[in-house]
Structures are given as structure tokens and as C-alpha cells.
Amino acid sequence: MGLPGLLGLLLLLHLSQINASRGILRSVAVGDAAKARDYCITYNSSWTTLPTTYLNATFYKMLNLSTVWLCSQSEVPSTGLQDKAVVVLPGNCSILEKASLAQKNNAKMLLLASKEGLIRISESRSNYQNLTIPIAYVRYGDIVSMAEVLGEDIAVTMYSPAFPLFDYSLLVIFLISVFTVALGGYWSGLSEMEDLRPSPTVHESEGQKKKDENVTFTPVTVILFVVICCVMLLLLYYFYNWLVYVIIAVFCLASAMSMFNCLSALIKIIPYGRCRVALYSRSAEVRLIFLAAFCIALSVTWAVFRNEDRWIWILQDILGIAFCLNFIKTLRMPNFKACVILLGLLLLYDVFFVFITPFFTKNGESIMVEVAAGPSGKSEKSGESYVEVPAESQATYEKLPVVIRVPRLEYSAMTLCDMPMSLLGFGDIIVPGLLVAYCKRFDVRSSSSSIYFISCTIAYAVGMVLTFVILMVMKMGQPALLYLVPCTLLTSSVIAWRRKEMKKFWNGGSYEIMEQTDNAVNEENIITGEAQEAP
Structure with missing residues (x-):
């Protein structure tokens, strides 16, 4: 999907776990x-x-x-x-x-x-x-x-029944998040290898099309993006009842396209069923047409039953994993400098809207919590009496579909209210995942045996464990980026410093261009010098 659609949804992708009372x-x-x-x-x-x-x-x-x-x-x-x-x-x-x-x-x-x-x-x-x-x-x-x-x-x-000492849903979330980050980074590395592989002239246009599918963030784009995030979060805070449906619509479209991209990458490996049919002036594989219909059906099913908490979380998680994988593969960070700017600014953004904004809001709640939890439902009714109004057993409020949700089965007493969920925002997967993907692409370009990719993935897993430990100790939702960003950035920096590749790692592709330019100039100087020495 295009960059505007991705920007529209990423603004709330790192909402942290919110524990309802x-x-x-x-x-x-x-x-x-x-x-x-x-x-x-x-x-x-x-x-x-x-x-x-x-x-x-x-x-x-x-x-x-x-x-x-x-x-x-x-x-x-x-x-x-x-x-x-x-x-x-x-x-x-x-x-x-x-x-x-x-x-x-x-x-x-x-x-x-x-x-x-x-x-x-x-x-x-x-x-x-x-x-x-x-x-x-x-x-x-x-x-x-x-x-x-x-x-x-x-x-x-x-x-209020006590929470169990260990919540097994956190283990499921841990496995989902680490798996998605690792697979997304690995897929991005495979895409980088395809881009570097010389293509025959016949497939040149196809290779150019694959490159055009990827979006590269520059440092200026990163700063502009974070500003857009702040503006959109404030708009959601004040106009939640209308904008929530925009987010739901964007998620349906983005998740269907992401699911198609993920599954089509697997299907194309299978050498069977490649028959094609003509569609207007183009042709398409029949199996991909059926796949597109399947992905759209999944997205529509989620949209229709999105408030059925008992089972719809499974479908939301599947669509969410596909979305995160496609995002990590599609959106490319050009160098470590852009990664530091993006992760650093989003960390400040997360901390500000979670911990600082309660000092400015009327009810003392953070803007991030207010938006993540949805409308508080404080509808001040007017009239003679409620007796004439039919009693409603439960009202459903729309929630933003930007989290991985796993039911807390251990907390069975609370199923009277609803199915309690442990939540992890998509952004807590995607934002560090972009750094992991950059590390994998750097490994491919520098032939460094995946040392950066493996180290950064392990650092992400450690950051998630640290987040869960502090969550259980403090018994309140945590902004996961507060722990994930330092773990991944510091680990990547240490590896680059130890391997004496910090300059190359920091500048990324631009360093290779400068290096090639310097080599070309040196070669030209050598040739010119030899020509001058020749009689």
C-alpha cells in the first residue's frame, strides 16, 4: 500500500497496554x-x-x-x-x-x-x-x-480478584512480537538480496516495479512523520467518535493488502497452478485472484464481527501480524542515523503523551490512554427519568484496531465483565522492527554473517521481557518503546563499534556511494598520474 495510507494508520500503532479497572x-x-x-x-x-x-x-x-x-x-x-x-x-x-x-x-x-x-x-x-x-x-x-x-x-x-502471579498471555504476546520482528527483518533482507542480484534485461521492468513498492524514510521525512503523528493523535482525542471509523476503514484496507502480499510471496514459490486469465488489457494468475478474494473476505469478516470479543481477537491478530510484516518489509530506513531519529522521536512522543499530558487534561488522564481506551461514555442524559428508556445490558464502544490482543484466560473471574485482554500495540512491533530490518539489509550488503540482525532481534526480545517484568511489578500498562528503543539502539551501536563499522553503519547506503566515488576518484588520479609520467 502507499505511504499516505501507512502514515494514516501508524500514528497510533504504539499504544501500550491499558488496564481497565x-x-x-x-x-x-x-x-x-x-x-x-x-x-x-x-x-x-x-x-x-x-x-x-x-x-x-x-x-x-x-x-x-x-x-x-x-x-x-x-x-x-x-x-x-x-x-x-x-x-x-x-x-x-x-x-x-x-x-x-x-x-x-x-x-x-x-x-x-x-x-x-x-x-x-x-x-x-x-x-x-x-x-x-x-x-x-x-x-x-x-x-x-x-x-x-x-x-x-x-x-x-x-x-476485585487478584491478578495471577504470571500471565501466560504475555508469553503468547512475546512469541508473536519476536516472531513478527524476526520474520519481517528476514523478509526485508531477502528483498535486499533480490535488489542486489543482477537481473536479465527481460525482467528489468519487473525488478524496477519491486523496487518502487518499497518506501524509504529520510531524516526529514521521519521528523515530518512524527509531527503528523502528534497532530493526528490530538485530532483523535477531540474527534474520536468520527475518526475511529476512518482508522477502522484504513485498517481493513491495509490488512487485506498486507495479507495478500504475505501469502502471495509464499504462493509464488509453489510451481503449480500458474494458469492465467485475461483481465482487460492485463493478465493475472487465477490462484492470485482467489487469494485476493480470500484476503478481502477475512478483512470484511473482521469488520462485521469486530466487537465479538470472544473469538474475533484471533482474526485481528492474524491480520495484525500480516500488517506488521508487510510494513517492516516495505518501509526501509536508509541508514542508522534515520533509525536513531525515528526511534528517539517516537520514544519522546510516547513518553510525553503517556506521562506528561495528564498534567494538562481536565480529568487527569493521559491523551494516549484516553485515545487507546476509547470514549469514556460520560453521556450526561437529560429528561424526567430513565424509567421510560429500555434497559440495555451492555453498550459497545468502538476501539482502535491497532493492537495484538490475547485473552487472559487465567483471570477467569473477570469474564463476567468481558474477556480480559493483554494488549501490545502494533507500533511496539513495527518501530523496533524497522531497525531490525535495517540491520538485516546491512548484513546483506556488508556480508557480515547476520551478526547485526541476530543481535538486534535478541535485544528486542530482552526489551520485551524487561517490559513485562516492569508491567507485573508496577501492575499498570507500560509504554513498551521506553524499554525497546534503548535495548535495540544500544545493542546495534555496540556491535558496529566493536566491528569498527560505525561510520559505514551510521551512513548506510550513502556511505557506499561516497566510498565508490572516492575509489573512482583515486583510480582516476592514478591513471592521470601514470599518463603524466609516460614519455
Whole structure:
């Protein structure tokens, strides 16, 4: 695919893992502990710390006020809220105002019965520093179901099951990422070998076409590209609801073309089924026509079922791997200098939008997290009451399809909410993968026995392990480029320095041109000198 389409999608390809704050609402019938049900909730883990099990948690009697907003003292029932877990409707005023009023009336818990699905809680608490009451969103349909199953006299508590000591989904992500980077770099090296191989005159136009398929980044293009990334990320932050569909459309097109390029490279090796059919003034192999139809069908299937979390992640990962492979092979870095500029700027970009922007946003969330997690769903409804609106069990929000997703099967208790996923942004594969690909092409040109390629791939694997270790220690999403960029750049630099090839490695192809020019000038000087000495 062309450079404009690739630029349009790469801007968010290094979104890091975002951990949603999910919990469980344990409900029991008062007087009959055998009648119990669990329901999913969302809460802000930076505001509230929940126990890991309900066994030692305190249960509070639930008071269902889901016909009022609880925005003023007049909406507090005459019986009061003392020691109650209060259920109210979201909207009409902020959730912090509701929580402050509930806490003032000695309530022990505030549950927001949402008909818009489970919502992320992300508001600024600067004016509510003394607020300690636990706050959570629960589905309105679950509140209705709870009353039907358990009766009207219900006690509830909240808890959040602990994460397992080791998440095996991270191992799957590790294998996918290292495999993709290594294979993408190797494929780029094969393409370089084909470009260097002398071609017969008959196939000259075909060889020129292959070279035209590749896109080379110059240092100036790299800087311009990062500026475009910043602008597009800000546009997504402010206009997410519209631009998300543009990203989805670009991903469908790009992934279908990438899948075709990857599979056609394998099919062309097979010496069978090469019959061709005429299409207008051109001809095409029948097997490639069927392959194109297959790739389009895969992309369309993903687009139609993209919100089916139970199984669509498999198809998204397959399309994502193909996209990353094709990107690493197609986009070429001309030298190590361009790699340093690209990786360095994107590292600063990642760190700035993850760690610095929370100081400027109203809700204290980073722009990167906001865009990665999608709309918070804070829809302030107006009207007399929610009673007239049909209860929705769950609302689906569009997410950006720019991550490798693997379900966290170990975390089975949280499947009440959805299928928990471990995520890795495409950019955490592609950006270091471009350096790995450059190392492989440099090995091909300098005949260095793949030392740069192997070393950089190992460095990438080490960087991924370091990312996962820090992820498990800090228990929060990490910008993987923060660890991958230093590991790969430093390793490549050390190898070039030890082999005394830093100048050649730094300048890449331009160094070879200068070297050839110097040799030609020296040869010309020698010939001229010999001619002058001749009688």
C-alpha cells in the first residue's frame, strides 16, 4: 500500500497496554446466603482499593434509588442513607457530586446504574479531596435482574480478584512480537538480496516495479512523520467518535493488502497452478485472484464481527501480524542515523503523551490512554427519568484496531465483565522492527554473517521481557518503546563499534556511494598520474 495510507494508520500503532479497572459486585439475599449472584462493575482503582475476595469483605444493605438522580438533598429519602449501598442513576450532575451527597448522608457505597453500558470513571477530583466513598458503575439491567432473582432485600459488597502471579498471555504476546520482528527483518533482507542480484534485461521492468513498492524514510521525512503523528493523535482525542471509523476503514484496507502480499510471496514459490486469465488489457494468475478474494473476505469478516470479543481477537491478530510484516518489509530506513531519529522521536512522543499530558487534561488522564481506551461514555442524559428508556445490558464502544490482543484466560473471574485482554500495540512491533530490518539489509550488503540482525532481534526480545517484568511489578500498562528503543539502539551501536563499522553503519547506503566515488576518484588520479609520467 502507499505511504499516505501507512502514515494514516501508524500514528497510533504504539499504544501500550491499558488496564481497565474492572471489579465484581457480590450480591446476596438477606437471610439466605445461599442465594448469591456476581455482577460486573467498573471503578477507578486510583480512587478506591477493593479487596481481592468477598470472604472477608463487609456487606451493606442495598437501597435502590434508580428512579432519581441524587443531585440534591431533596432527593434523599426520609429514611436516610445510613450504612447503605445506594443505587442511583448517572446524569443530571457529576458522579462526584452524587458521591459527595451520599457520603454526607453516611452511605457506604455508591453504585451508578448505567443504561449506556459499563463506563470508565475518569473525572478530576481536585475539588473533592475528602471523598472516600467507593464509587462504581453497574449495568441497569443487572440491577433489575438482581431484584428478580434475589428479591428486594439484598446486601452487596465489591471486590476485585487478584491478578495471577504470571500471565501466560504475555508469553503468547512475546512469541508473536519476536516472531513478527524476526520474520519481517528476514523478509526485508531477502528483498535486499533480490535488489542486489543482477537481473536479465527481460525482467528489468519487473525488478524496477519491486523496487518502487518499497518506501524509504529520510531524516526529514521521519521528523515530518512524527509531527503528523502528534497532530493526528490530538485530532483523535477531540474527534474520536468520527475518526475511529476512518482508522477502522484504513485498517481493513491495509490488512487485506498486507495479507495478500504475505501469502502471495509464499504462493509464488509453489510451481503449480500458474494458469492465467485475461483481465482487460492485463493478465493475472487465477490462484492470485482467489487469494485476493480470500484476503478481502477475512478483512470484511473482521469488520462485521469486530466487537465479538470472544473469538474475533484471533482474526485481528492474524491480520495484525500480516500488517506488521508487510510494513517492516516495505518501509526501509536508509541508514542508522534515520533509525536513531525515528526511534528517539517516537520514544519522546510516547513518553510525553503517556506521562506528561495528564498534567494538562481536565480529568487527569493521559491523551494516549484516553485515545487507546476509547470514549469514556460520560453521556450526561437529560429528561424526567430513565424509567421510560429500555434497559440495555451492555453498550459497545468502538476501539482502535491497532493492537495484538490475547485473552487472559487465567483471570477467569473477570469474564463476567468481558474477556480480559493483554494488549501490545502494533507500533511496539513495527518501530523496533524497522531497525531490525535495517540491520538485516546491512548484513546483506556488508556480508557480515547476520551478526547485526541476530543481535538486534535478541535485544528486542530482552526489551520485551524487561517490559513485562516492569508491567507485573508496577501492575499498570507500560509504554513498551521506553524499554525497546534503548535495548535495540544500544545493542546495534555496540556491535558496529566493536566491528569498527560505525561510520559505514551510521551512513548506510550513502556511505557506499561516497566510498565508490572516492575509489573512482583515486583510480582516476592514478591513471592521470601514470599518463603524466609516460614519455
